[in-house]
Amino acid sequence: MGGIRKTYSAEFKQKAVDMYLKKGMSATTVAKELGIHRSMLQLWERRYQEEGAQGLEEKRGKATGPLKGRPRTREESVEAELYRLRAENEYLKKLWALQRGRADGDSKRS
Template identity: 45%
Template sequence: MGKIRTTYTKEIKLKAIHLYENEDMGIRSISKELGIGFTTVLRWIAHYKREGIQGLEEKRGTSRNPFKGRANKGYESDTEKMKYVSLFLNFDFLGTQLYFFVNTTNST
């Protein structure tokens, strides 16, 4: 299993970008000053050049492929969210009843 990557705030990423663009510091100097890995700072700069500030947003846990990654929990409305919650509660209630039914019928 690989190493767990540390999550950095957007402010730290912007500070690294600022040092790179406005202070003319090298990537190695920035990584030493901030205590962040060289390749991490390099990745932030590449994302910033390609996508702007949005490139610094956290992307882990999201997928561009709709058939891979975590399920999208972005509900379109409160009504849609309530439908999901209702389905979940009904399933949980039925699951509890089923568990109780199976355990009581098997024990006799």
């Protein structure tokens, strides 16, 4: 299935695009020389033509929306932690009481 994807620096991509555009080398020749696939070079060249050098920057892993990406890992204040733990405790007490009620009800039916 999917393997580990190799990432290339923007400088490497720029070098490859320069070899292709400025030195006039063919895409196949540049790809073989740098050990990349020809279609990858063509993708970089297209992005370079459309967006300039910024188009060669790595875009994977950068969240663009407020709810995208990893959740923030910020220390909780003592008050917030206390409030969360009390709520969790109340929830567990209610769950335990419900489960106990069902278990008691089941034993009375037998």
